[in-house]
Amino acid sequence: MLLALVRRYLRPYRWPVAAVLVLQTLSSLASLYLPTVNAAIIDDGVAAGDTALIFRLGMAMLAVTALQGIVAIGAVYFGSRTGMGFGRDLRSAMFGHVTSLSETETARFGAPSLLTRTTNDVRQIQVLVQMTATVLVTAPIMGLGGIAMAIHQDAGLAWLLAVSVPVLAVGNYLIVSRMLPIFRSMQQRIDAINRILREQLSGVRVVRAFGREPFEQQRFDAANHAVADATLFAGRWQALMLPVSTLTINISSVALIWFGGRLIDAGRMQVGSLIAFLSYFMQILMAVLMATLVLAILPRAAVCAERITEVLNTRAAISSPSSPRRPAGAMRGAVVLDEVEFSYPGAEQPVLQGISFAVRQGSTTAIVGGTGSGKSTLVSLVCRLYDVGAGAVRIDDIDVRDYDTEYLWSALGLVPHRGYLFSGTIADNLRYGKADATDDEMWDALRVAAAEDFVAAHPDGLGMSVAQGGINLSGGQRQRLAIARAVIRKPALYLFDDAFSALDTITEARIRGALRTASANATMIIVAQRISTVEQADQIIVVDGGRIVGSGRHDELLIRCPEYREFVDSQAFGAGIGGRR
Template sequence: MLWKLLVHYLRPYRRLLAAVVVFQLAQSIASLYLPTLNADIIDEGVARGDTGYILRVGGMMLLITFAQIVCSVIAVYFGAKAAMAFGRDLRGAVFSRVGVFSEQEVTRFGAPSLITRSTNDVQQVQMLVLMTSTLMVSAPILSIGGVIMAIRQDLELSWLIAVSVPVLLVAVGLIIVRMVPLFRVMQEKIDTINRVLREQLTGIRVIRAFVREDREQTRFAAANEDVTDYALRAGRLMALMFPIVMLVLNVSSVAVIWFGAFRIQDGSMQVGTLIAFLSYLMQILMAVMMATFMAVMIPRATVSADRIGEVLGTASSVVPPANPVNTTVGHGELELLDVGFAYPGAEQPVLSNVSFLARSGQTTAIIGSTGSGKTTLVNLLPRLFDATSGGVLVDGVDVRELNPDLLWGQIGLVPQKPYLFSGTVRSNLQYGKPDATEEELWRALTIAQARDFVSEMPEGLDSPIAQGGTNVSGGQRQRLAIARALVKRPEIYIFDDSFSSLDLATDARLRAALKTGTDGATMIIVAQRVSTIVDADQILVLEDGRIVGAGTHHELLESSETYQEIVSSQLTAEEAA
């Protein structure tokens, strides 16, 4: 998977990478040529006392060194540019893929894991590209070229290279093999710590309300300790690597000087040649060490690439139609025909044989006990999930055949847990209609019974909203979410238990305003309170994923035992209060 990602997402930057190779090649050739010039100065210039020769060759070495520096700077610049662009494109690809996921795929991966894969995992692969561009290109050139140049200097000492390089590679290979599984587990532990942190930040009010700060600190400490433990295990192995490299490097240097001294003594080798050979051996082993450094990064980048590839390779269960319908004739009439839905691997379906017709200009309410399938049902309407059987029709067209943009443009959804984005009241209200005028915004706020508290805010529509709307109350958050849907002015409104945080008086005023302010749209209301749906044109009673009653409030009081139980329990609660 790592290779596939590199090939695919680096293809647009072939020219930059080619420039990196060219300049790294020039730098490496300069590095290979310098020891030979140094040997010539010692053996030719110093031995003969030829100052002019020393100055000429020394000047050439200075020019080559300067060119080497320039090539290195340019190679690093182009390499960094390619690596950063690669990371940007890969993050964009992951984000785009997650954006088309249905609720099913998002739940399967989990939000914390998706965040880690979009950030930390992409960064690991990006760093590999950067280090490859700056180190790995020159490493094979220096190692192969160094061997050739060392053999040219003295063939008899070359056996030291044949011994030291394999010893180094075997030692490093054994360490890397043990590091790969540790890196895989460590990425999973990072997912866990992100999940715990996300839960604690989201549920801070609950934690404080139940005085569970100590427990949450213990839970975070455990997750933190797990990450630290595996990081230390990997770190200990990594710590072994460089001492081994330095040990081989130093022992090889001593061996070259030891055996080279005997050859100088018997006159078969010159001092400059020995120094050049030692320099080439150092270059070879340093190149191997650079490759070793890359080898440390490759296992973790491979694990990260697999995790990224898992996201990119997952197709959404909600598939866009091959030949989408781009227009509909009607005003948001909604019909369900024998709809069934079951989660993957579930023993029992959540919904079975659900059929009803919701006409435009009418209100259809759905009520039922907790776990009866209400939220799952309304999630099928905008295709957050696809029905596993039956069909969901909008204006007579199956939603699976509609252009997704057309479908979503017709629906205004207020979810069970209303979410506001960081920004202002204005930016949140304009989320579904960016060009909405101030008059339209105040109109929506008036219908949603939010005008008063927004007017009292210091900056009105430009008052700041924190991420998730945590700086407003639950009721205010719900009303702003309702106003956001109203600004869009869709043909179908879906309110998934969207009035639960409102008091009865505000609830009644809001429902009355909706009747006159939604322009004959189809309204689907999921509610727990009978008082919220008592005036609905039709009420559907859901139990164990099936419709067990349908009709108006008065009709259901006479015909549905389940509805009677719901009404009776709520009336009893109100009387007891």
């Protein structure tokens, strides 16, 4: 998986990679040439007292060293550009794919895990690519070239290479093979700590309100210690690599000097040749060590590649068909649900069963029912956040599954119960509804949503700052801005999922009146819990236990639908209690 992923996203950087290969080759060849020149200076220049030769060879060494420095800088430059570009492209691909996933896939992975995979996991592979760009050519050329040059200096000491290199390679391989499952466990624990941290930050008010700070601190500490323990366990194995490598190199160097000294004493080897052989020997072992450093991060990168590939290979359940359909003209907003059934993944019972009703173009349909009856799920099926398990949802006589998803969503105005606002300004959030909206259009939308007053009262107006999630605004202000964001796109079909719950009845009535005027031809489906919200609807659908138990106008349902009558009476009873306080 790792190799396939790297090859796929390195393809656009073929020329920078080629430049790295060429420059690293030149740098490695220069490194291999220097010990031979140094040996010639000692054996032919110093030993013979030839100052001119020493000067010429010394200048040659300086020139080669300068060339090596220049090409090394170039290799680092192109290697860094390749690594940074690779990381950028892979993160972009992850983000683009994650945003295309449906609610089902997002819930399966979990937001914290997707966040970790898009940031931390990509960074681990990026580090591997950058290190590989440095070591990919250097280690093989230094290793194989060093062996050839060392044998050229004295073949009698080559047996030391045959012993030292395998010992170093096998020792580090055994360590690396132990680290792979450890890193896999560590990444899962990082997911867990991110999930807990996200929950605590998102629910900080609830945590404080219930005095659960000590409990949440214990949860975080447990997850934190789990990550620390896994990291320490991996670190212990990783820490063995340097001592094993250093011990092998030092013992080999001592053995080389010992046996080389005996050859010099016997007159079978010159001092310069021994120094050159020692230099090549160190280059060979350093090449193995460089490869070992890459191997040290390879297990973690391999695990990260598995996790990233798992996401990238996940096909979104909600996608556009190969041959999408659309109405002959503009979308009108007539909706039909035909024997719809739906179950959430892993649920034992369907959330919705046998749901059938029609919504005329330009009409208002309200959906009421108890908690967990499936009201919000109905809205999600209409806008195709989920696909039905059986039956069909049609808009303008076309199954929503046959629409191009972008076209479908662009024609809808969804206002969820928790209207999420993005960090930025009021104008930035309104432009989520219409990217090219003018100031006049934004003020008109704010006026319809009864949000004009508090925005105009702020010194920055449309430039008023909005924190992430709109936490610097009240619940009612957030809902009104979410309504304005839907209004500004002037959709054919509005979907209000309990979108008036944080508003007082006067503000709600004002918004509904403005909507009737501004969007007279638009179809509206409203999920609500208030009688004041639904009683003027053209059609009210009563849902109980995932089934429709009543449909009609307010007055009709009061007569023939016990569940609706109970719904109305419960609110009247609540209002009566409120009036006696």
